[in-house]
Amino acid sequence: MLLGCIADDFTGATDLASMLxxxxxxxxxxxxxxxxxxPDDVDAVVVALKSRTIPAQEAVAQSLAALAWLRAxxxxxxxxxxxxxxxxxxxxxxxPVTDALMDxxxxxxxxxxxxxxxxxxxxFRGYLFVGxxxxxxxxxxxxxxxxMTDASLVRVLQAQTRRRVGLVRFDTVxxxxxxxRERFAALAAEGTAMAIVDAxxxxxxxxxGAACEDMPLVTAGSGVGLGLALNARARGRLAHAxxxxxxxxxxxxxxxxxxxxxxxxxxxxxxxxxxxxxxRVDALELAAxxxxxxxxxxxxxAQLARAPVLVYATSTPxxxxxxxxxxxxxAAGALIEGALSQxxxxxxxxxxxxxxxxxxxxxxAVVQALGVQTLRIGPQIDPGVPWTLADGATPVALALKSGNxxxxxxxxxxxxxxx
Ligand code: ADP
Numbered sequence: 001m002l003l004g005c006i007a008d009d010f011t012g013a014t015d016l017a018s019m020l021x022x023x024x025x026x027x028x029x030x031x032x033x034x035x036x037x038x039p040d041d042v043d044a045v046v047v048a049l050k051s052r053t054i055p056a057q058e059a060v061a062q063s064l065a066a067l068a069w070l071r072a073x074x075x076x077x078x079x080x081x082x083x084x085x086x087x088x089x090x091x092x093x094x095x096p097v098t099d100a101l102m103d104x105x106x107x108x109x110x111x112x113x114x115x116x117x118x119x120x121x122x123x124f125r126g127y128l129f130v131g132x133x134x135x136x137x138x139x140x141x142x143x144x145x146x147x148m149t150d151a152s153l154v155r156v157l158q159a160q161t162r163r164r165v166g167l168v169r170f171d172t173v174x175x176x177x178x179x180x181r182e183r184f185a186a187l188a189a190e191g192t193a194m195a196i197v198d199a200x201x202x203x204x205x206x207x208x209g210a211a212c213e214d215m216p217l218v219t220a221g222s223g224v225g226l227g228l229a230l231n232a233r234a235r236g237r238l239a240h241a242x243x244x245x246x247x248x249x250x251x252x253x254x255x256x257x258x259x260x261x262x263x264x265x266x267x268x269x270x271x272x273x274x275x276x277x278x279x280r281v282d283a284l285e286l287a288a289x290x291x292x293x294x295x296x297x298x299x300x301x302a303q304l305a306r307a308p309v310l311v312y313a314t315s316t317p318x319x320x321x322x323x324x325x326x327x328x329x330x331a332a333g334a335l336i337e338g339a340l341s342q343x344x345x346x347x348x349x350x351x352x353x354x355x356x357x358x359x360x361x362x363x364x365a366v367v368q369a370l371g372v373q374t375l376r377i378g379p380q381i382d383p384g385v386p387w388t389l390a391d392g393a394t395p396v397a398l399a400l401k402s403g404n405x406x407x408x409x410x411x412x413x414x415x416x417x418x419x
Pocket of ligand 1 (some may be wrong): 265323
C-alpha cells in the first residue's frame with residue numbers, strides 16, 4: 001500500500017478513490033474500518049467514514065481507528081479527505097481530526113487543500129471559490145448542517161485548531177514543487193503547522209502532489225489525490241498504472257434500483273422508461289402493507305432473462321411532498337430505503353450481477369443490505385461515478401450514483417459499459 005486514506009463521507013470516498021484510479025493507483029474503498037487485511041494487489045485504500053457532521057470527538061475517534069488500521073497494514077503516507085467546499089463548522093471536524101492525526105503520526109506540518117479545479121473549486125490567496133463566486137456567496141452559505149459563511153480558508157481552519165495555520169500562495173505554487181517545498185520548510189520553521197495551499201488548475205495539483213510526496217499526512221479534497229498519484233506514476237512507483245481501473249469480468253443480468261428524487265435522477269428514470277421495462281414502487285402502497293417487494297421481484301424475475309430492469313421510487317417534488325405529508329419525511333425515506341434494499345437483495349438472488357443504484361442514502365442502504373465491506377474501484381462511467389466490484393461470495397458490480405450525478409442516459413450507458 002502506498003497511500004492510506006480516511007474520507008469523512010461515503011460518496012466523498014468514492015470521489016477520491018476514482019481520482020486515485022485515474023492517476024494509476026489500484027484502489028479499494030472500505031465501508032468503515034475493515035476487519036481483515038487489504039488485498040495484496042492494491043496501491044491505495046480509502047476508508048469511508050460518516051464523520052463529516054458528527055460530534056468532533058466521535059469524528060476524531062473514528063479517524064484514529066481508521067489510521068490505526070492503515071498503519072497496521074503498512075500505509076507509508078496518510079491522506080485525510082474532506083469535501084471540496086471544506087464543509088465544517090467552528091467546532092470541526094476538519095481541524096480536530098487533522099490535529100489528532102498529526103499527534104498520532106508525530107508530524108509537525110501538513111497541508112489543507114480542498115481545490116478541485118475540474119469541478120470549479122479553486123483557491124486563490126487562501127480564498128475558496130465555487131465556480132465564479134466566493135464560497136461564502138455560493139449555495140454553501142445556506143447548507144443545513146455546515147453553512148460556509150467565510151471564504152478565507154486560513155480563518156476557517158484557524159477557528160478549528162490551536163496549531164498555527166498559514167498559506168502557500170499562488171505565485172509559489174506556480175513556481176513548482178521545489179519552491180513549494182521551500183515554502184513548507186520556511187512556514188514550519190516559523191511555527192506554522194498547517195498550510196492552506198492555493199490551486200487553480202490541474203497543473204497546480206500536480207505540483208502540489210510532487211511537493212507532498214514525502215509528507216506523512218496530507219489533508220485535502222480529492223484533487224490533490226490525483227496529483228499524488230500522477231507523481232507516484234511519474235516516479236515509476238505504479239507498476240500497474242495502465243490497468244489500474246480494470247475489473248474482473250462479471251457475467252449475469254443487469255438492473256437499476258433508484259431511490260433518488262433529484263432532478264437528474266427523475267430525468268434518467270424518464271429516459272429509461274421510454275423504451276425499457278420499469279416497475280414503480282409506490283410509497284403509499286408500501287405504507288398500507290401491500291406486498292410491493294414480492295410483486296417487484298416477481299415482475300423482475302419474468303423480465304430479466306430478456307432485458308435489464310429498473311425498479312424505482314423516484315418521484316417528482318410534488319409527489320414526494322404528498323407522500324411526506326402523509327407518512328412523515330424520515331419515515332417515508334426509511335420505508336422506501338428498506339423496500340429498495342430488499343429488492344436489491346432479491347435481484348441479486350435472481351442472478352443480477354451488474355447493479356446501478358441511484359441515490360446517496362439509497363446506496364448506503366443497498367450496500368448494507370448486500371453485506372458489502374469493500375469495493376474495488378473500476379472505470380469511470382461519468383465524473384464522480386465509477387463502476388466498482390463488491391467483495392463477497394458472489395462478486396457483484398455496483399455503480400453507486402448520488403443524486404445529481406450522471407448524464408440523462410446514465411443507466412443504460414452504465415450497463416452497456418459492462419456488456
Ligand atoms: P439523493 O442522492 O438524490 O439525495 P438519496 O437516496 O440520498 O438520494 O435520498 C432520497 C431519499 O428520498 C431516500 O431516503 C428515499 O428513500 C426517499 N424517497 C424516495 N422516493 C420517495 C418518494 N416517492 N416519496 C418520499 N420519499 C422518497
